[in-house]
Amino acid sequence: MVRRIVFGLVAAAAMSGMVAYTTRVSGQTGGEAAPVFGVELPAGYREWRLISVAHEEGKLKDLRAILGNDAAIKAAREGTLPYPDGAILARLAWNYEPLAESEKAFGRHQSFVAGAPKNGVQFMVKDSKKYASTGGWGFAQFDDGKPAGEAAHNACFACHTTVKDRDFVFNRYAP
Amino acid sequence: MVRRIVFGLVAAAAMSGMVAYTTRVSGQTGGEAAPVFGVELPAGYREWRLISVAHEEGKLKDLRAILGNDAAIKAAREGTLPYPDGAILARLAWNYEPLAESEKAFGRHQSFVAGAPKNGVQFMVKDSKKYASTGGWGFAQFDDGKPAGEAAHNACFACHTTVKDRDFVFNRYAP
Numbered sequence: 001m002v003r004r005i006v007f008g009l010v011a012a013a014a015m016s017g018m019v020a021y022t023t024r025v026s027g028q029t030g031g032e033a034a035p036v037f038g039v040e041l042p043a044g045y046r047e048w049r050l051i052s053v054a055h056e057e058g059k060l061k062d063l064r065a066i067l068g069n070d071a072a073i074k075a076a077r078e079g080t081l082p083y084p085d086g087a088i089l090a091r092l093a094w095n096y097e098p099l100a101e102s103e104k105a106f107g108r109h110q111s112f113v114a115g116a117p118k119n120g121v122q123f124m125v126k127d128s129k130k131y132a133s134t135g136g137w138g139f140a141q142f143d144d145g146k147p148a149g150e151a152a153h154n155a156c157f158a159c160h161t162t163v164k165d166r167d168f169v170f171n172r173y174a175p
Numbered sequence: 176m177v178r179r180i181v182f183g184l185v186a187a188a189a190m191s192g193m194v195a196y197t198t199r200v201s202g203q204t205g206g207e208a209a210p211v212f213g214v215e216l217p218a219g220y221r222e223w224r225l226i227s228v229a230h231e232e233g234k235l236k237d238l239r240a241i242l243g244n245d246a247a248i249k250a251a252r253e254g255t256l257p258y259p260d261g262a263i264l265a266r267l268a269w270n271y272e273p274l275a276e277s278e279k280a281f282g283r284h285q286s287f288v289a290g291a292p293k294n295g296v297q298f299m300v301k302d303s304k305k306y307a308s309t310g311g312w313g314f315a316q317f318d319d320g321k322p323a324g325e326a327a328h329n330a331c332f333a334c335h336t337t338v339k340d341r342d343f344v345f346n347r348y349a350p
Binding site: 046047048052053055063064067092094096099101104106109110112114117162163172174 | 225242274277279280285346347350
């Protein structure tokens with residue numbers, strides 16, 4: 001909704017010869033910004049298309065999905081790096097749970113499915129100027145829709161430098 | 176594209192007072208139909224939104240995602256059962272692979288990610304009249320875009336009766 005309104009405003013401004021700029025064009029909600037990178041929860045991210053899926057063991061113990069907005073999906077599919085400004089990746093995660101019906105049928109753990117949301121929802125927002133010192137990416141985590149603390153945000157970039165040659169993105173598009 | 180054209184035709188027919196009907200309204204490609212249920216590969220299914228994710232152990236050993244067309248997403252989110260006619264669920268699956276960068280960083284298996292496509296792409300198509308004898312669902316599997324054999328299709332319904340009380344659908348919407 002916010003996106004639609006903002007696009008409308010931009011279109012109106014363009015028609016009247018004005019120059020319009022707002023960071024909300026990228027689809028952010030205007031909610032409370034997360035610390036460090038100042039990223040707001042992107043509007044409608046649960047409607048985005050799927051890039052890939054993953055499972056984390058150990059303490060994280062979750063099933064996760066990576067979604068991308070239109071710019072991110074295009075770049076991920078075409079494998080063009082770096083991602084363009086405006087690209088946003090969303091990492092959703094859920095509790096890692098054995099499926100009872102499957103366990104009953106097989107007599108052992110066979111299928112693991114997504115339970116309740118877990119480990120927050122994380123975002124990578126590409127803005128090569130604003131986030132020049134962190135590879136062009138701003139990082140954010142939201143727990144139950146609220147920004148996580150500063151410590152959580154300070155850890156992101158260091159870990160993502162492991163995949164610097166893939167524009168700091170761990171996942172690859174799953175066809 | 177096919178969908179857009181068909182919707183255009185339906186709209187045109189409606190305006191001119193004609194009655195139009197075609198099974199392609201559900202978004203099927205008109206490609207080779209899979210055996211038993213006669214389901215064609217749905218067009219543009221990789222653009223559909225995410226319902227949930229899962230991991231299968233044992234022989235299947237994959238990471239998977241369930242996507243849904245608009246009708247399926249709506250029903251899955253609202254938890255309204257049975258799914259309405261026209262709902263289509265897609266099950267994609269990929270090889271279950273440890274992420275090398277993560278293994279290096281943690282010194283052990285930590286992250287498992289989607290590798291190459293595996294175990295085909297499967298669909299459940301809701302048509303309560305056409306598929307009345309199988310809970311209103313038609314089942315299909317495509318391997319590399321080609322319909323799988325008859326044996327693969329004869330196994331679907333028996334297994335899905337395990338979750339008859341959830342309209343024969345194993346997955347639940349992951350928020």
